[in-house]
Amino acid sequence: MxxxxxxAKLPEKTKIGGIIAVFAMIVFxxxxxxxxxxxxYIQVSENSYNMAFCELVDYVQNVEIYLSKALVSNSAEHGAxxxxxxxxxxxxxxxxxxxxxxxxxxxxxxQKFLNxxxxxxxxxxxxxxxxxxxxxxxxxxxxxxxxxxxxLANILEQLSVDLNxxxxxxxxxxxxxxxxxxxxxxxxxxxxxxxxEENFHEYAGLIYDGAYSExxxxxxxxxxxxxxxxxxxxEDVVLEYLQNEDIREIQYNGFAExxxxxxxEFYAKINKNGKEENINLSISKKGGYIxxxxxxxxxxxxxxxxxxxxxxxxxxxxxxxxxxxxxxxxTKQSGIVTINYAYYQELDGxxxxxxxxxxxxxxxxxNGEVLGMESTGYxxxxxxxxxxxxxxxxxxxxxxxxxxxxxxxxxxxxxxxEWKTEIFCYxxxxxxxxxxxLVYINVETGKEEDILIILNTENGVLTQ
Amino acid sequence: MREKNKITGxxxxxxxxxxxxxxxxxxxxxxxATNASESDVQLIARAINGEARGExxxxxxxxxxxxxxxxxxxxxxxxxxxxIYQSGAFTAVADGQINVPIASGSTVVKAARDAINGWDPxxxxxxxxxxxxxxxxxxxxxxxxxxxxxxxxxx
Numbered sequence: 001m002x003x004x005x006x007x008a009k010l011p012e013k014t015k016i017g018g019i020i021a022v023f024a025m026i027v028f029x030x031x032x033x034x035x036x037x038x039x040x041y042i043q044v045s046e047n048s049y050n051m052a053f054c055e056l057v058d059y060v061q062n063v064e065i066y067l068s069k070a071l072v073s074n075s076a077e078h079g080a081x082x083x084x085x086x087x088x089x090x091x092x093x094x095x096x097x098x099x100x101x102x103x104x105x106x107x108x109x110x111q112k113f114l115n116x117x118x119x120x121x122x123x124x125x126x127x128x129x130x131x132x133x134x135x136x137x138x139x140x141x142x143x144x145x146x147x148x149x150x151x152l153a154n155i156l157e158q159l160s161v162d163l164n165x166x167x168x169x170x171x172x173x174x175x176x177x178x179x180x181x182x183x184x185x186x187x188x189x190x191x192x193x194x195x196x197e198e199n200f201h202e203y204a205g206l207i208y209d210g211a212y213s214e215x216x217x218x219x220x221x222x223x224x225x226x227x228x229x230x231x232x233x234x235e236d237v238v239l240e241y242l243q244n245e246d247i248r249e250i251q252y253n254g255f256a257e258x259x260x261x262x263x264x265e266f267y268a269k270i271n272k273n274g275k276e277e278n279i280n281l282s283i284s285k286k287g288g289y290i291x292x293x294x295x296x297x298x299x300x301x302x303x304x305x306x307x308x309x310x311x312x313x314x315x316x317x318x319x320x321x322x323x324x325x326x327x328x329x330x331t332k333q334s335g336i337v338t339i340n341y342a343y344y345q346e347l348d349g350x351x352x353x354x355x356x357x358x359x360x361x362x363x364x365x366x367n368g369e370v371l372g373m374e375s376t377g378y379x380x381x382x383x384x385x386x387x388x389x390x391x392x393x394x395x396x397x398x399x400x401x402x403x404x405x406x407x408x409x410x411x412x413x414x415x416x417x418e419w420k421t422e423i424f425c426y427x428x429x430x431x432x433x434x435x436x437x438l439v440y441i442n443v444e445t446g447k448e449e450d451i452l453i454i455l456n457t458e459n460g461v462l463t464q
Numbered sequence: 465m466r467e468k469n470k471i472t473g474x475x476x477x478x479x480x481x482x483x484x485x486x487x488x489x490x491x492x493x494x495x496x497a498t499n500a501s502e503s504d505v506q507l508i509a510r511a512i513n514g515e516a517r518g519e520x521x522x523x524x525x526x527x528x529x530x531x532x533x534x535x536x537x538x539x540x541x542x543x544x545x546x547x548i549y550q551s552g553a554f555t556a557v558a559d560g561q562i563n564v565p566i567a568s569g570s571t572v573v574k575a576a577r578d579a580i581n582g583w584d585p586x587x588x589x590x591x592x593x594x595x596x597x598x599x600x601x602x603x604x605x606x607x608x609x610x611x612x613x614x615x616x617x618x619x
Contacts, residue, residue: 091542098541101551112539119538256610258619259587265610280522280585292583296521296571333577360581374582459502 045101049170052099053163057156059093063117064153067146070121071139080128083121090118101170110152117145223357223382224261226287231255234264234283241281241293246271255285261379263291272297279372289379294362294372299335302365306330306337309368313339313361316370322378326353331460335365338460343378347387353413356381356422381422385414388424390443397426397441400448405430405437415440415450423449504544508532509576511548513566514556516615521571523613526586528579530617533590540590586610589617 010018066086073079094114097107124138134142229237231252238250245268253265263282270277279295304312310327317325325341332338343357358377363370394410401407405428413427425440436454441447454461512527519527534540534547541547549557556562566572586592592615593603606618 095541095546098546098550108539111541115538115542254610256587258607258609260584261587263587278520278522282585282587292585294522294525294578294583294585296574331577331581334574336574338577338581358582360583362578372578372583376582376584 046170048099049101050163052096053160056093056096056100057153057160059089059096060114060149060153060156062089063093063114064146064149067117067121067142067149071142071146076128076131076133079134080125083125083128086121087118087125090114090121094118113145113148113152117149120145221261221380223379224284224286224289228285229283229288231264233288234285235266237283237288237290238266238268238281241290242268242270242279248276253280256282261291261376262286270295284379289375290373291376291379292372292374294374296371297364299364300366302335304363304365304368309337309363309365310339312363312368312370313341316361316373317341317359322359325359326351328353328355329461333459336362336371337365338362343382345385345387347412350412352387352424353411353427354382354385355413356416381416385422387414388444390424392426392441392443392446394426397443397446398428400441400446401428401430401439402432404432405439406432408436412443413440417449425449429454505573505576505580507544507548508579509566509573510562511554511556512572512575513570514561514564515554516613517567517570517572519613519615521575522585523615524572524575525578525583526589526592526612526615526617528576529584529586530589530592532579533584533586533588537590585612586617589619591619592617 063086066082066089070079070082070086073082091114094111097111097114100107120141124134124142127134127138235250235252239247248269248271251267251269253267256263256265259282262285264285266281266283268279268281270279275297277295277297279293281293282291283289284291310330314325314327317323324344326344328340328342330337330339339361341359341361343354344351345354346352356377358375360374361370362372398407407428407430409429411427411429412425414422414424415427416422423440424443426443428439428441430437430439436456438450438452438454439448440450440452442449508528508531511531512524516524516527531544531547535542535544541550548554548562552558554562587609589609591603591606593600594614595616596614598604603618609617609619611617
């Protein structure tokens with residue numbers, strides 16, 4: 001008998017029962033399948049968390065070991081090697097720390113500690129590479145960092161015992177409960193860690209040559225000069241900026257006291273060819289400078305060239321009394337070009353480009369309208385510089401350049417370092433095998449300070 | 465006739481099964497790789513898209529600025545990807561909103577580019593939260609800088 005006939009012969013009830021049974025089975029299989037999938041995903045994430053944790057433990061232990069070696073080392077060469085290791089291990093440790101499923105604010109101090117160990121030892125190793133010995137102060141800082149690293153290594157060691165005994169379950173941690181780990185580690189940062197936060201406050205005044213040194217954010221803003229202005233005066237600045245616009249409404253959005261540069265915030269609605277556009281402006285309390293202005297709109301067909309845009313931007317700055325600005329690089333996005341202008345100073349008839357004194361101007365390529373400006377760099381660092389005496393001639397400087405570099409142009413420039421200091425350099429633009437480079441040679445020491453690659457991309461001319 | 469119904473029913477159920485399975489998989493596929501030189505712009509744009517696609521333009525630039533402020537800050541990872549994918553840092557990462565494709569005509573890529581070019585509407589913020597939905601009490605204790613759209617930005 002064929003199955004079909006069999007089914008047909010079955011009573012109606014059984015048939016419905018059969019359909020329900022089949023349906024139930026499908027649902028059952030589906031649930032089983034999904035459960036298995038979920039289990040797999042949980043396992044995969046557990047594994048990757050476990051891996052990150054084990055890596056973290058290892059790297060922190062290595063930080064401790066190499067820091068203690070660095071404290072004992074007495075030769076600059078070997079010291080540099082050991083410190084480079086600390087840098088590497090601490091950098092990897094912080095990267096694995098960030099992968100643990102613990103919210104960032106719980107481990108902020110630990111993260112900061114590892115970042116600063118990494119950054120500080122990097123700066124000390126470059127000191128050692130130049131055959132400078134570490135000072136007593138450096139050694140004291142290292143000893144202090146070493147004590148922290150020991151504490152951290154111990155606590156992590158303890159936690160890894162828990163982990164190996166199966167007492168830590170990462171998927172529990174991702175839920176918003178307080179956990180063994182966060183409790184341990186926040187205790188660690190409060191008590192046994194010796195209050196990392198408090199101790200790092202002592203570093204606030206310590207100026208080491210590193211990107212994560214505390215003084216970077218608190219540096220004096222030398223370009224921000226003048227008297228404090230009132231909200232009404234700030235509004236005048238806004239009106240002046242928008243003098244050629246059909247203003248519909250100006251809205252005050254409060255005073256941002258805690259901003260890097262305390263500022264009055266404004267929104268303006270302006271009418272552009274029958275369309276209402278929003279522009280927002282931030283005006284510094286001190287001196288009444290435009291920190292930034294920004295308008296976003298859709299851009300029509302591009303009819304302007306890069307050169308036209310550069311000229312428009314330069315004119316725009318000049319009209320606002322910002323003169324001696326030279327366009328350096330630009331980026332392009334959706335018909336808008338953003339041009340970097342750097343201040344230049346004359347020295348014996350030569351232009352010295354001050355790269356830190358930077359203003360960016362956004363120009364729309366459809367009608368040449370200026371859409372915005374950003375002047376944080378300029379406000380942070382603009383001032384008339386007392387340039388160091390040039391001790392190396394251009395010819396001598398050229399001798400320090402790789403002979404394969406075919407020099408295309410040469411000039412003078414002040415370049416910022418990663419830690420916001422400045423170096424006065426010769427700037428050589430050159431080519432090696434169709435790749436363009438900028439090479440910076442210190443005018444006092446002849447040292448090669450930096451090399452940048454010029455990238456000509458469809459999104460602009462960038463340096464890296 | 466009944467036979468046919470049964471067959472259609474079975475096919476229907478099978479289709480649902482297949483669709484569920486496919487969907488299940490789709491949620492977990494990794495994001496496609498982007499052009500290396502542009503990858504940071506694209507990643508930031510996707511993060512903005514996940515976190516603030518309904519916000520005003522300035523609010524979108526602000527999200528990008530917070531990401532970049534974190535990269536420069538000692539208490540956070542030192543790369544764009546490190547900051548964005550840090551555990552518990554962004555809800556858009558936790559709930560997969562970051563993988564939602566960017567709509568055509570969206571301003572998020574422009575906003576990401578502005579943030580990379582230095583526009584920082586937040587005045588140096590490293591945190592932000594939506595006061596209507598924030599569950600973390602700790603976040604309220606951070607020094608405020610300003611409000612942009614739905615978000616309060618703080619140090």
